[in-house]
Amino acid sequence: MAPAGSQVRKGNRELIGYSQFPGNGMIHVFQVGAGSGGMPVLDMLVRDRRIDRVTLVEPDEYKPHNADRHVFPHSSAGELKAVLAEAWLKERRPDLEVNLIVADVLDTACQPEIEAAMAVADIGVCAVDNEPAKYHFDALMRKHGKRWTLGEVLSGGIGGFVHAFLPGGPCYGCVASHLKRSIEVEKPAIAEYSQPGGAVKEATVPATMASIHAIASLHALITFELMPPPQPSGSGASPAQNGLPFTSLLLTMKQVPDLFDEAFRPFRFRIARSPECLVCRAPEREVASEDLDVALHQAFARLGHE
Amino acid sequence: MGLLDSEQGKRRLLTVEIPVIERYNEGRDPEFRIRVAPVGGTLVLRYRLKPGHNIYDLETRLLSSYPTVPPETRVLTLLKHCPHLLEGQTLCMWRQGSTRAASRWDPARFSSVFAVQAAWRWLACYEVWHESGEWPLPEAK
Numbered sequence: 001m002a003p004a005g006s007q008v009r010k011g012n013r014e015l016i017g018y019s020q021f022p023g024n025g026m027i028h029v030f031q032v033g034a035g036s037g038g039m040p041v042l043d044m045l046v047r048d049r050r051i052d053r054v055t056l057v058e059p060d061e062y063k064p065h066n067a068d069r070h071v072f073p074h075s076s077a078g079e080l081k082a083v084l085a086e087a088w089l090k091e092r093r094p095d096l097e098v099n100l101i102v103a104d105v106l107d108t109a110c111q112p113e114i115e116a117a118m119a120v121a122d123i124g125v126c127a128v129d130n131e132p133a134k135y136h137f138d139a140l141m142r143k144h145g146k147r148w149t150l151g152e153v154l155s156g157g158i159g160g161f162v163h164a165f166l167p168g169g170p171c172y173g174c175v176a177s178h179l180k181r182s183i184e185v186e187k188p189a190i191a192e193y194s195q196p197g198g199a200v201k202e203a204t205v206p207a208t209m210a211s212i213h214a215i216a217s218l219h220a221l222i223t224f225e226l227m228p229p230p231q232p233s234g235s236g237a238s239p240a241q242n243g244l245p246f247t248s249l250l251l252t253m254k255q256v257p258d259l260f261d262e263a264f265r266p267f268r269f270r271i272a273r274s275p276e277c278l279v280c281r282a283p284e285r286e287v288a289s290e291d292l293d294v295a296l297h298q299a300f301a302r303l304g305h306e
Numbered sequence: 307m308g309l310l311d312s313e314q315g316k317r318r319l320l321t322v323e324i325p326v327i328e329r330y331n332e333g334r335d336p337e338f339r340i341r342v343a344p345v346g347g348t349l350v351l352r353y354r355l356k357p358g359h360n361i362y363d364l365e366t367r368l369l370s371s372y373p374t375v376p377p378e379t380r381v382l383t384l385l386k387h388c389p390h391l392l393e394g395q396t397l398c399m400w401r402q403g404s405t406r407a408a409s410r411w412d413p414a415r416f417s418s419v420f421a422v423q424a425a426w427r428w429l430a431c432y433e434v435w436h437e438s439g440e441w442p443l444p445e446a447k
Contacts, residue, residue, distance in 0.1 A: 106307040132374040135413065136307065139314045173414030180410070277414045278373070283321035292316040299324045303331075303342035 026052035027227055030121035030146075032105045032137055034058040034085040036069040037151055037212045037219070038127030042085065043071065044220035045125070046093050050227060053097040054089065055117040058082040059104045069209040105133050115140065124148030125223055135279070138172035141165065142280060147226045151219035157211030159252040159260060162218045164226060164244050170271050173279030175248055178271045211253050218251060247271040308347045308370030318373060319349070326419045327351070340422065348372075351418060357430040366421050376400040376411035377421040381429070388432060389441050397428050 027050050031042055034056055045051055062070070062084055064077040072084050082100045089096055099117060103110040105128065118124070124146050126137045134150060141148045145167040153160040163175055170178070225244055246268035252260040275281060287295050309315035324342075331339040340353040347370040355362050363382040369375055380396040390398040399421075400411040427443075434442045 108307045108311060111307070111312075132371045135374045136314070171414075177412050177414035274414065278318075278322050278417060279414045283317070284325070285321070287317070287320055289313060292313065292320065295320055296316055296324075299320065300342060300344060303324070303327060303340070 026050065027123060028053040028055065028121045029123055029125055029223075030055045030057075030118050031125040031127060032057045032133065033127035033129075034081045035060070035127065035129070036066065036209065037153060037216050038125075039071050039081075039085060039088070040213050040216040041125060041127055041151060041219045041223070043088065043092070044217065045223060046089055046096055048224065048227075052095070053099070055099040055101065055121060056082055056085055057101045057103060057105050057114060058085065059102055059107070069206070069212055106136055115144070118146065119144050121146060123223065123226060125219070126150040127219070134172055138165070138279075142167070142171060149219060149223045149226065151215050153207045153212050153215045155207070156205040156254070157207030158254040158256050159250060160211070160215030160218070161248055161250050162215065162222045163248045164222050164246075166226075168273075170247060170273040171277060171280035174274045174277045175271050177274065177277065179248065179269065214253065215251065218249060222249065245270065309349060309368055309372050310344055310347055310370070315372075323349075323368070323418050326417045330419050330422070340419075351377075351422070353422060355422075355426050355429055357426050358433040360433065362429055364422075364425055366418060366425065368418055372418075373413035373416070376416075377418055379421055379425045379428075381425075385432065386436065388435055390428065390431075397425060399424050399428060 029042075029045060029051055031038065031045075031054065034042060035058075038058070042054065042056070046054060058081050060081050062072055062076050062079050062081050064074060066072070067074045067077070071088070072081075076084050080102055082102045086098045086100055089098055101110060101113055101117065103114070105114060118140055124137065124141045126134060126148060127150075128134060128137070129152075137148070137150075147164070147166050149165070150163045150172070151160065152163075161179075163172070165172070165175075222244065248269040248271060250267040250269070252263055252265045252267075254260065255263045273280065309319065327340050327342065338354050338356070340351050343350050343352070345367075349368040349372075351366040351368070353364055353366075355364060361383075364379060365382055366377050366379040368377050376399070378396055379399065380394055382395070385391065385395055392398050399409070401409050431442050434440070
């Protein structure tokens with residue numbers, strides 16, 4: 001039996017007359033991460049009635065220490081964040097269709113399921129804190145030609161970035177390489193959106209919930225900017241008309257000597273796709289998916305006996 | 307999900323890493339060419355460098371999460387204990403967040419051959435340090 005959300009969704013489509021995105025209509029958000037930053041982004045996004053479906057990829061269990069900066073209470077410790085997120089969203093939007101993939105986005109075994117959901121999604125939201133997951137999400141979004149956004153809170157909550165990616169535009173590699181961020185983004189002991197990339201224990205002062213939510217709000221706003229405005233079918237509106245005058249937005253939240261001259265100052269970066277980028281440039285020679293293993297085996301044979 | 311078991315990883319190898327390694331090897335003395343072997347989920351590059359007076363055998367490992375994480379390079383030839391040398395004679399070369407471009411691994415701009423060249427530079431510094439007691443390049447900051 002189809003979930004209640006699906007029935008309402010179908011009804012809404014017929015009632016409003018929206019067609020599938022692109023164009024107008026109900027939007028399927030594919031989000032990775034429901035941590036301290038990912039959850040407020042998702043919460044803010046689904047308050048918009050254009051969104052009628054969410055696929056959430058989140059493998060983690062909610063831990064007692066998460067409650068310091070997370071929207072969920074202490075009493076939820078021990079439960080899966082994905083399950084808590086679904087309950088949170090359904091309380092606010094009973095009509096919302098929520099699909100959970102309780103797995104790491106890098107989990108090899110779950111790639112078919114992740115890719116299938118991504119292929120039918122309209123927009124991606126990345127709220128993970130580790131670089132391999134960001135690069136992987138970027139690769140999948142480019143493969144499926146989807147627009148997506150990424151939020152990053154800098155260690156200590158001194159500021160944060162929100163990046164917006166469009167098909168054919170710069171990839172995450174282009175952006176990260178261009179920005180040459182000199183800010184510490186080491187690996188945290190506990191995976192948290194509040195310290196992207198980064199560091200174990202002693203590392204840094206954790207970002208406050210307020211700083212996390214400030215960037216999460218910008219993340220949600222910029223994600224809305226990439227969505228089409230609701231208009232009647234056949235009006236000719238297309239997502240290509242919705243754009244931002246920047247690729248990356250940096251908001252400083254603290255004054256930091258030699259880094260940020262002042263707090264609460266926005267910087268906008270318009271970053272072009274780099275033709276030299278080793279992550280997204282067109283290969284000199286295309287290899288079909290089914291030929292990859294053979295080509296690699298031959299290359300190893302050649303280079304193994306040099 | 308890694309370099310050798312994902313489509314993304316295999317494409318990176320076939321379109322970036324293998325061609326630059328083959329270009330590096332082209333016309334080079336066979337003794338100094340890079341040899342490549344998959345070991346578990348990693349790809350191991352074995353090669354020999356001669357930055358100055360001495361010849362060193364090295365191994366650079368492209369880990370499963372390469373190129374997002376930098377390659378790890380260690381010197382197989384026994385070295386004197388010196389600055390910028392980690393356990394297992396692993397070279398300390400990349401520092402996330404460094405303000406020096408060459409000290410911050412950049413998956414969009416660097417390939418495994420850049421790591422080989424960085425190892426050559428490290429060994430050149432080692433030879434200077436061995437003679438003078440001073441590391442000729444500034445610390446990564």
